[in-house]
Amino acid sequence: MRRVVAFVLMLAAFVAIAVSMAMNYSFWTAQGVDAATSRVLGAVSIMIDVFKALLPLAIAWAWIERFRLGAGIATLLFMGCLAFSFMSALGFAAWTRGEMGESHAAQTLRYAAAKTDLENVNRQLATVVAVRATPVVLASVERAKQDKRWQTSEQCRDATTGASRTFCAAYGDLQIEVASAVERDKTERLRAKLQSEIDALIKVGARLSGDVQAGILSNFSGMRQTRVQKGLTLLVALVVEGAAGFGLFLASLPLRGVKPSLDVTVERDRSRDVLAKRLASAKSSTRPTRLVRTSDGQLMIE
Template structure:
């Protein structure tokens, strides 16, 4: 289970490293004066980003090898690369968020412009004189032209008599009515087209908040929108850069000392031999040792040798038996003509 989790973590860290490298490449390449210079700057930024992800591992190796100068130099390089990468990521996030907001503002501005055009067209249509449908007026004009006065007035260009003038006045009224009908049809068609544009712009988000996340957080926190927007941009950059900087180091287990695996059980220490203690820690002398001093020296000897000491009563009984076998004289409970040999055991005694 641990290996699966570590593998998933390494994959996620590599993805973040790729995202960070791409962000830095795209941002820095945009600063080149020519395409070639842009590619050079982008490649340098992406390479530094990859090295940034590996530096924590190199620093850990140097520290474990007690190469402290290399670890310190690597730490300085990591701090510089991480700071530079963070600045690039902030620039990339700010640029993208700014473009997105500007695009939404442009759509909303276009929506307002089209809506004004639609309102103006509707006002023009309503201001037209009353008229019948264009086909009806056209037929009426054709019927009017069948009158004998059409020829006598030379198509209403030479009306001299009163009846002829009345006839031509009616004809021109029909022409005006036809113009109104045609203009109404044009405006109606234009309004339908503008309505379609408005519907398309609304589907693209026109008329809505250009940055709803910032607006909501601004209302919740009471902060200005610009401050909230800046905080979000920095948060996005930190999300990517922290994961890209330390994710691979932590997921690969370099944050833990030693090899990953179950902790082996410590073997129980063997019991310190009273005979070995007497041979190694005691020597002939003109002095006297009390049972307490002998027991303290034995405890110190066991600690020094990595043995488990016998319980006090068991040691005293075992040492009395050994003293009898070795001919060590005991008087008033103390042992005669022996002393502790090692200085550390003497101090303990």
């Protein structure tokens, strides 16, 4: 079970490291005045992220080996890398949240404008709602052109009789109705376009407050929304850089105390047997020392 937990933590640590690298790389490449400078800054951020991820392991190993100087130097370097990455992540998070706020503000303004335009279009349509459908009106015009009065009046250019004048007046009304029908169709297409745009803006939250997350937390905590936004930005940077900096070290903790595998155990036992045989051989080849008394009564070592 420990190995499973260590494996999952290891995967999560690598994901956190990749996220941290992407955030810091994006932030620093945006700071370059030209393409070459951007690439250099991005490479520096990746290098620092690699040091930040691996130095905790090096510090732990140096401490276990009682190499205090190496552990101290690695600790100082790690603190510098962690501070650099944290500031980079903080800048990236603030930059991203600011862009999101600006984008949402623009969407909200566009939603208000589209809603006003839709209301105006609906009022225009209310004035022409009684007009017949355009194909019907056009068919009526074509039928009127088949009337003999259309020919006798020279297409209503010379309506001299009472019947011709009545016919041409009706034909003029048809032309007005055609124009109204065409304008209505154009207005209906505009209304459909505006409605589709409004629906799309609503889906991305144009009717909601500028920062929904910060707004909810602000209402719940009673703090100002700007302070909540700053706190969320700080939290994102802390979590990402903390996970990226200490992830591999924490992932190795479940493996502490795990019994070695069978091959390692056999090799260790074999080494112990060899050592025991060497000690026994050395002991057997060495004569034991003892104190003996000589003929004159003095003690000596034999």
